[in-house]
Amino acid sequence: MERFIGLISSVRFGVVLLCVLVFLSMIGMLIVQQNVNGFDAYFASLTPAEKAVYGALGFFDIYHTWYFNLLLLILSLNIVLASIDRFPSAWSYITDPKRVSTPEWLKGLKLNETIQVQNLDRAEVVERICRSLSSNGFTPRVTESESIAYPTDEQGRKDFSRTIKQRSTTIFGERGKWNRIGAYLVHVALLTLFLGHFVANITGFDADVQMIPGDVSDKIQMISIDLDKREKYDVQLPFTLACTDIEQKLIDPREGIGVANTLDWRTQIRIDDPEYGTTFADVSMNNPFSYRGFRFFQAEASRMGSARSIDLDVRSEISGTTHRLTIPRLGNATLPDGTLVEYDEFLPDFTFNAEGKPDTRSGDYNNPAAVLSVTPPAGERQRVFAFESGKAENIPVGAPKAGYLWRISGYEKVPFAHVLSIKYDPYSGAFIAWYFGGFGLILALCFVFFFSHRRVWATLQSEENGKFIVTLGGDANRNLSAFESSFVKITESIKTEFGLFTGHSRIEN
Incomplete structure (x- = not known):
């Protein structure tokens, strides 16, 4: 059981699951999903073997398949267990930071510096170091401790028969300690994303x-x-x-x-x-x-052209008077003599089909025609075709009807549909996933990668001749190379406080 829990809570196992989910999501992007516009044409273009294989594996609706949701469930469990396993150690950096250090430990850090101070008492040295850390954005905390050391002779050999109690002072400062829980904010955002996706898929x-x-x-x-x-x-x-x-x-x-x-x-x-x-x-x-x-x-617009409204020039055969009408799609208008004109249909590229009926050759506006229903005051309803001026002067379909000559003077272009x-999504699963999970994940990743937990220690030890040895060390949980310039600035600031800065500084490795 311990080995099994160790497996499903390991980071490596979680990364493998995440890669598998990304691969399945790519399949869902490359294979047109059902209920998506254009699926009919895509499905018809597949071979019988492809249809059978894709259908058996659920690739046409992959986000609703049992294995996709099972992987989401296992990955969610992995994230929860990994967080439970590792969160206490991360939380300890916030609640119980390492405030006491030794010169030997600090010299083992990649970023360290040693300086000597004299002619100042311990309190003055501590005050100046704290002032330098504060000016660089680090809140200093001072810890006093005692340690046992062995005296050395002139050749540097330790005399283990005698012990000396040494007083040590550690000044500790840190910035960005909450970055330690950034990874767990990412975990929360991922779980929220998965939960929203699952709820949206199941209920919607x-x-x-x-x-x-x-x-x-x-x-x-x-x-x-x-x-x-x-x-x-x-x-x-x-x-x-x-x-x-x-x-x-x-x-x-x-x-x-x-x-x-x-x-x-x-x-x-x-x-x-x-x-x-x-x-x-x-x-x-x-x-x-x-x-x-x-x-x-x-989602999409039809490629077949139509008209949202049409402008008509209607000329009376009796009086020669021309009337201007504007009729919206599905609308109608009335001429002065009471003739009712209804907008029925718009053909963007008028032609006659094989059966001799009016049709459109394409969806482009090459030869537009409006199909109207015209009802005179005391007559029967008639079907009328209106063309642009000059395009149907010599064909019967463009001849005057119901006592008028019908011509299109303008139209507003729109698709047929x-x-x-x-x-x-009755339970707002997609809203939870995208807004809280998706945007939360972006913010959490920015918090993780663009910020870091930076720590600085300064250990103060006194020597017999009245000098103080100050050992400085710095560390960051990520982007250590970026923190190096900040550490150099801190050491230069401390040296300036003691009048030791000459314009050059070094970082010991």
Whole structure:
């Protein structure tokens, strides 16, 4: 049992688990996951063998597989046990620091310096060293102690038959002692990240929904992969979701609706909730919307061009008068004689298909046409096509209808549809993971690597001739090379206090 606990609490085992999780996460990035827009095309492009293997291993939904969550659980246990095992020693640096040292121990440190002081009493020497440490940001603490030493003869040989009691003074200063628990802050952030991920995966789901103005639904479609079998199923929403408008802010309105020419996408939705009533919301790139545990994000835009509104020049065949109409998508307008004009459809690149019916050749605005429903005051509803001026003068489909000649004078470009990513997270697992775990992890790592626990000792020993030997030593738990310049500055400051600094200092190794 001890060997088993030692294994699962070892840092090496934790690093191996973390590397495996990173590898599995990379698989999830490289293999398109189900319920992600574009999965249909990706799944169709795979060979039967790839579909079978990926499905058997759960690669199409890897973040919900049993082995991924099991690895998260084991790694979390490893972090907890490793923290329990090592935290007491780290905490002792904060609550019980090493305040007493010997010259021999200080000389064994990488950063050390020895100086001689004379013509001053012990209290004055201690005061000046404390003043130097304080000026460099170290809070000094003085500890008096006694030790037993053996006298030496002129040849430096110790006489073990006699003992001498020596009084020793240690001045200790430190900075950044809380950096010792930085690693445990990283552990807490990782555990929070894992917990939020687990809660979000177990209690929630992700789905992409195509939003076409006018569409209304109370269901979203999910995908399930069982080996190479792909099944779709509906998830019932507790409310009805309707798309009322979509907008695309373009850099240059004369160009297309590609990503390079886009500043922002906006989708206006209406939520009809039997419990909370009607809610309107705008979802844009930097403005997601949250409602009852559901979060709506902009995910993608259709490449098929459409028009958010159209401007029409309508010329009467009888009077020759031209009327200007502006009709929004799904909207209508009325001419002075009472003729009702409804906006039905927009074809960005008008053509006739193989069956002789109006269609669009592409999603680009090469030959735009608006499909209208026109109802005269005392007549039947008619289907009318409006083109840009000069593009349909000699074809029947562009001829006058319902007593008017119909022409497009302008339009606002938008995609045919937007795709919203809907994330259901009733217990805010993703919020906990990303905001507390993710940002907490970044801050904790910065605290760990950009700061350090720096300690300085100065041991004061008196000699028979009235001199004092001051042995200085410094240490840091990380970035020792960066602390070296600070230690040099401290030793120079102490030497200056005693009038010994000549502009040169050395660090003994």
